Every structure is written in structure tokens, then in C-alpha cells.
Amino acid sequence: MYLPPNFHLTYCTNIHPGEDWNSTFKALNTYLPKIKQGLAPEEPLGIGLRLSNWASEQLGLEDRLLAFNTWLKAQHCYVFTMNGFPFGNFHGQRVKDQVHQPDWTTPERFDYTLRLFKQLSILLPEGMEGGISTAPISYKHWHQELQTEQVFRQGAEQMAQMAVALWEMEKNQGPYLHLDIEPEPDGLLENTADVLQFFETYLVPAAKATFAQKEIDAKTAETLVKKYITVCYDVCHFALAYEEPGHTFTQLKAQHIRVGKVQISAALKAVKGNRDYDQVVAALKPYDEPVYLHQVTQKVGQGVVTYEDLPQFFSSAPEFEEIRAHFHVPIFLEDFGGLASTQDHIIKTLTYLKQHPETTNHLEVETYTWEVLPKSLKAPLTTSVVRELQWVKDHLK
Secondary structure (H helix, E strand, O other): OEEOOOEEEEEEHHHOOOOOHHHHHHHHHHHHHHHHHHHOOOOOEEEEEEOOHHHHHHHOOOOHHHHHHHHHHHOOEEEEEEEOOOOOOOOOOOOHHHHHOOOOOOHHHHHHHHHHHHHHHHHOOOOOOEEEEEOOOOEHHHOOHHHHHHHHHHHHHHHHHHHHHHHHHHHOOOOOEEEEEOOOOOEOOOOHHHHHHHHHHHHHHHHHHHHHOOOOOHHHHHHHHHHHEEEEEEHHHHHHOOOOHHHHHHHHHHOOOOEEEEEEOEEEEEEOOOOOHHHHHHHHHHHOOOOOOOOEEEEEOOEEEEEOOHHHHHHHOOOOOEEEEEEEEOOOOOEOOOOEEOHHHHHHHHHHHHHOOOOOOEEEEOOOOHHHOOHHHOOOHHHHHHHHHHHHHHHHO
């Protein structure tokens, strides 16, 4: 959905179960027309498409991709962004840290992402840029400290190769496409400082070496890698890092690092106040479910302590004034029965974007937890998605 000044607003279809193409398309065909009718009956609706590796492979068979593109046009919908973070299953069974698997050290991650880009280049409307969000290199707890540098180097080398591939696609009359790295708690990239260090220490040097093989000088190589490798700013994730939107956007801009996409999402928040630890735990217990990771973060001095999941936080019983939990909750709510949300970070982000519309024009609501929310928060999915997108529209006015 197009919104002035030049924003494209959508929701991420990772909220719909579907690991093969048939089930993915069935969900799209079921929900998209209803969502469009409830939100934008007279204007095109953008889609944040999520395809598993399996669904993407199947979409590439026979004439399915062209048939899907024809269907999109008939529905007055368009794809401008994709979620390439979850490679495999994302619903109905344990995901947890496996959402990072395979990571950016593997050829499987590269091949999957490049295939998505080739499909996006066909689905993307003419004259529009497109982006794909992706994992933050790897999952921190899979690697010993001595291994981490090698993982960074391997990830940077593969992303530099991806930048070359995207450069060549655009040079051959393809659209401008970018890979949007999505930091999150316990990823190898968690916050603004991590992103800046990764670009400076690993990605830019890797790009200079890779583009040199194409007879591109070092200065141009740095410019190109920062054009094609960008950041997915997930509001929930940066709120968990206790970082203000203006700080992150300013720091990235100073180093000429682009924001490819903003994912609009909210985390849970508990402020202790006059409550004891057991009361906070009781309020959080309904959100402890077996499918997704729900890291808990706590500001300590100048740093942030991260608990790997809600059970680790429960067993640690730390002293705290405020904690935040990685559970994407409906963005239109702020109160969750003894808990709050980081909705204020969304409002600050949207305010910044209105004042600095050049930051990015890709906005994607990503509340993927509807299936595992406590019963008291569940509502019909179409109603919930429309309500979230309308809430964003109202705050962008």
C-alpha cells in the first residue's frame, strides 16, 4: 500500500502457515483479498512475501511464478519486500534457534537468498526497488569465541558475493534490489555497534576483494556494498537492545549504511515498580511457549544482559527495574494485563521516518505470533492484521 511521502506499507506473510508452495498460496488466496477489502479496497496493496526454501523451489517450477504474478495483478496486489530470514518450517513445531539455520557460512543460505532475489525481480513492479530481510550472520550460542571471527569472515565473504550478484542484475537492466540484515538478540549482530563493526571490519574489506575481481576499485566497492547490503530495522529487536531509533538511524547514516526496511513490531515490557519478582514472572508465564525464542533483555550499566529464552530468565531470578521480552505482540495495544509493550519505540520510529522520509520507504508490520498468543489476545486474523496496518496509517498521518 502506497502512503505519502513515498512509503510502501505491508504486513509480513510469515504469519500464515505454509511450508510448500500450495499451502503458501492457499493462505494468500484465503487472507489477502479480505485484508485488502478491509484496508485498501480502492488501491493496490503491497505484500511482504515469505517463502520457505521448499516453497521457493516449487514456485520456480513450470509456469508457477508467472501464474502467481498474474494472480497478484488480478488482486491489485504487489510484492516489494520478502522475508528471507526463516529458511524452513516456521509454524506448528519447535523453531527456536533453528530459525538461523542454515546460517550465512553455508552455501544453502546463499543459494536460497539468491533464488528469492531472482523471483522478486520478476514479481516487483517496474521502477520500484525491492529488498529481502535476512539472518544476522548466525546464532551467537552456536560458536565458541575463537570461532566467531571465522564465522564473521565467511558471512561477510558470502554477502559480498551477493552484493556482486545484485550489482550485476541491476547492470543487466534488472531492478535495484538490496539484502537487509536483521539484527536481533543473540544473533551475531544484535545492535547498532555490532552492525557498524561488521561493515567496517569484515564486510567492506570482503567487498573490496570480491569486487576487485570485477576490476572495481576499492572506493567504488565500498559504495556498492553499502548500496546492496543494507539493514532491516526491526523496531522490537532494537527496543530489546535499549537503543533509541534516532540514535541508530543517525549512526548508520554517518557511515553511509542504508536502512532497506523497517519491520514494525513490539516487544513485551515489564517495569518492576512496587511488584515483586514472582508477580512479574506470573504475568510473563502465559507467553512461555515452545515454538519461538523469546529472549529477555535487561539494561545493566552501559550494557545489556540477555537471557536466551523465558525459562532462563525465570530460573535466574535477577534483580531488575525493567526487562523486555522478545515476543511480538499486537502493535495497537500497549497494556497486556500487568505487562506493557515497547509501542513507544514504534511511535518514535514512525515520527522519525515522517521527518526523514529518505531513511527508507519499505515498512512491514511483523507480528508473527498470532497462533501462540494467550487466548485473551486472540481475534480473527484478518481483523487483527487490518487493525495493525490501520494503526500504522493513522500514526503516519
